[in-house]
Amino acid sequence: MARRVGSDGARTEAAIREAALRLIARIGYEALSMRRLAGEVDLGAAALYRYFPNKQAMLFSLLKCHMDELLSAWDAARPARSVPARQRLEAFTRFHIRHHLPRAEGVFLSYMELRSLTPQNFAVIEAMRRRYESDLAEILEDGAGAGTLAAAHPRVKARAIIAMLTGITTWYRDAGPLSPRDVENIYWNMVARMAGIEVKEVA
Amino acid sequence: MARRVGSDGARTEAAIREAALRLIARIGYEALSMRRLAGEVDLGAAALYRYFPNKQAMLFSLLKCHMDELLSAWDAARPARSVPARQRLEAFTRFHIRHHLPRAEGVFLSYMELRSLTPQNFAVIEAMRRRYESDLAEILEDGAGAGTLAAAHPRVKARAIIAMLTGITTWYRDAGPLSPRDVENIYWNMVARMAGIEVKEVA
DNA sequence: ACTTGAATTGAACGAGCGTTCACTTAAACT
DNA sequence: AGTTTAAGTGAACGCTCGTTCAATTCAAGT
Numbered sequence: 001m002a003r004r005v006g007s008d009g010a011r012t013e014a015a016i017r018e019a020a021l022r023l024i025a026r027i028g029y030e031a032l033s034m035r036r037l038a039g040e041v042d043l044g045a046a047a048l049y050r051y052f053p054n055k056q057a058m059l060f061s062l063l064k065c066h067m068d069e070l071l072s073a074w075d076a077a078r079p080a081r082s083v084p085a086r087q088r089l090e091a092f093t094r095f096h097i098r099h100h101l102p103r104a105e106g107v108f109l110s111y112m113e114l115r116s117l118t119p120q121n122f123a124v125i126e127a128m129r130r131r132y133e134s135d136l137a138e139i140l141e142d143g144a145g146a147g148t149l150a151a152a153h154p155r156v157k158a159r160a161i162i163a164m165l166t167g168i169t170t171w172y173r174d175a176g177p178l179s180p181r182d183v184e185n186i187y188w189n190m191v192a193r194m195a196g197i198e199v200k201e202v203a
Numbered sequence: 204m205a206r207r208v209g210s211d212g213a214r215t216e217a218a219i220r221e222a223a224l225r226l227i228a229r230i231g232y233e234a235l236s237m238r239r240l241a242g243e244v245d246l247g248a249a250a251l252y253r254y255f256p257n258k259q260a261m262l263f264s265l266l267k268c269h270m271d272e273l274l275s276a277w278d279a280a281r282p283a284r285s286v287p288a289r290q291r292l293e294a295f296t297r298f299h300i301r302h303h304l305p306r307a308e309g310v311f312l313s314y315m316e317l318r319s320l321t322p323q324n325f326a327v328i329e330a331m332r333r334r335y336e337s338d339l340a341e342i343l344e345d346g347a348g349a350g351t352l353a354a355a356h357p358r359v360k361a362r363a364i365i366a367m368l369t370g371i372t373t374w375y376r377d378a379g380p381l382s383p384r385d386v387e388n389i390y391w392n393m394v395a396r397m398a399g400i401e402v403k404e405v406a
Numbered sequence: 407a408c409t410t411g412a413a414t415t416g417a418a419c420g421a422g423c424g425t426t427c428a429c430t431t432a433a434a435c436t
Numbered sequence: 437a438g439t440t441t442a443a444g445t446g447a448a449c450g451c452t453c454g455t456t457c458a459a460t461t462c463a464a465g466t
Binding site: 009012043044045046047050 | 442443444445446
């Protein structure tokens with residue numbers, strides 16, 4: 001019954017979002033009741049409706065924020081199109097890993113719970129996903145055009161790369177033997193080879 | 204109300220499993236009620252309990268069958284260890300795609316609904332998954348030992364390859380422009396490159 | 407025609423669901 | 437000190453959930 005002192009709606013909302021992310025990742029959206037979520041942050045269930053109009057809106061908000069963060073972070077990190085495709089591909093690879101590794105729960109959610117969204121909400125998230133994927137495909141296409149990357153079927157390759165990179169979050173653990181930097185290097189090595197870039201084996 | 208004529212428990216059970224697979228893949232295990240599942244096969248909800256002791260056992264049965272099928276199919280298809288690693292890697296890649304492409308719903312289920320399993324049931328499925336993954340890792344290790352494959356970090360690489368290949372089921376459509384054989388070729392090209400095998404671009 | 411036994415039903419159980427609402431608390435402002 | 441307003445409560449609503457069970461249907465065996 002540790003009730004927070006002082007009124008700070010913003011902090012409370014953050015705590016709710018955090019708990020929701022964690023619980024939905026662990027047990028799933030449908031399995032998570034508003035009562036349990038509220039209990040996790042020491043509130044009555046009714047109090048949640050001060051922060052979200054309903055359960056679906058809460059899920060959508062979580063997924064939308066996840067994608068907003070991803071797209072704006074990538075917008076800030078992406079190299080200009082004048083940069084050679086090889087370097088842009090490396091930048092994408094390292095960015096994707098660096099961004100997703102500390103967000104395993106959000107990643108999990110944002111493609112396990114797509115089916116729990118209403119069609120309209122789903123369409124919004126799906127469009128954002130496609131935009132991100134297209135950015136990678138563009139890099140591969142540019143490299144193929146310039147003859148610096150082996151990128152036949154760039155859209156298929158883009159999906160393959162993203163699936164491979166995103167899969168890291170299903171096994172990576174902070175306490176494990178590999179540092180984030182190690183993971184970056186190992187995966188960049190694989191992506192580079194996939195794109196026909198000659199690279200040395202990583203230690 | 205098209206009631207089946209004649210009593211054929213086996214056929215009914217198959218219909219239930221099929222409907223369950225389809226519906227859980229679409230809306231999720233928690234979101235699927237026994238009443239709705241029963242309705243889909245023109246039964247009352249109570250009738251389902253003749254085929255499965257409870258809902259959890261049904262889910263487990265579906266996932267267990269999926270993994271049994273995978274492992275026994277791979278046992279039948281896997282090349283002997285005396286075969287060069289490069290060919291075994293190609294065999295694995297083509298097998299994985301060929302086996303999974305027509306089983307998109309089962310694939311989806313069998314790693315979206317892992318969290319809906321009880322701990323004991325989860326442990327069973329997880330062990331089967333690891334066995335499959337280890338088989339691929341062994342191929343990479345053998346190739347690294349023989350100097351024919353670039354396979355530093357074989358366990359990481361095995362996970363990367365499986366994530367990449369399994370991801371196909373999220374976008375592949377029968378009506379799409381690529382035949383299963385096309386997909387096999389494109390992905391084998393990528394896997395081969397990842398493993399340091401020199402291959403030509405696929406058309 | 408009669409019996410058997412598997413298949414299936416409708417009704418019911420207690421529990422939990424998302425959500426609403428009138429009401430209380432407590433912080434902030436004048 | 438008194439007013440305003442945001443934050444949170446507890447009870448309730450209507451509904452659906454997984455599951456059980458006595459009763460019934462119906463194909464098959466005699």
